[in-house]
Amino acid sequence: MRKFAIGNWKMNGNIASLKMLGEVQAAQALSGVSVVICPPYPLLHAATLASNGSGVEIGAQSCHHLANGAHTGDVSSDLLADVGARYVIIGHSERRADHHESNSAVCAQFQSAKTAGLTPILCIGETQAERAAGRTIEVISSQLKASLPPQAQAFILAYEPIWAIGTGLIPSLDEIAQVHAFLAHQLAEICGSDSKISVLYGGSVKASNAAQIFALPHVDGALVGGASLAAKDFCPIVTALGHVQ
């Protein structure tokens, strides 16, 4: 399965932050894994120019489900592709919460991303209360089914427990392994056993815990928030992923 280290800058960074791409490119070249950086919209074009010709690709953090029109403040997948983005994060829990994005809205965005030639990075995950109630598998399973359009292929799935995002908390390694084994099985059922969908873990991944997480079966990399903002934090994660057989 293809291995990905994906950095989600969220609402952080500025033009000067793009300087870190040089170090990330060097770490990517040595590691051989796929690296994607997802900066805020206004930095996308400069980021694609800065990474041009390197092994680091650029993604966006969301998209509108329509190709154009009167939607003030929104950005279409077509425009993302036009400025050189190749990936787009879809259905991040912060979008689902802050912008009330439902599974069906996420599904429509997924379709627009595919139509524009972008690779969707679909995020799913349970709340703390859902985990405590023993409902993790049920919740992520129904999110996955409701967020994917029919015949979905060639995307990336990110399992991100909502309570682990930005908190420094992570599930136990056993718990991560259990969810990833379930998702691998479910993706084979939905998309076919030869579909080769990479499944990433996200939520408080850091240099200090990355190697242990990457060693788990069915974990094909990470979606990284806070630790993707500085090269000194992100590059060791890229390197750790490169060490996984």
Ligand code: PGA
């Ligand atoms: P975090 O964020 O690494 O800061 O926990 C992960 C994410 O939201 O994708």
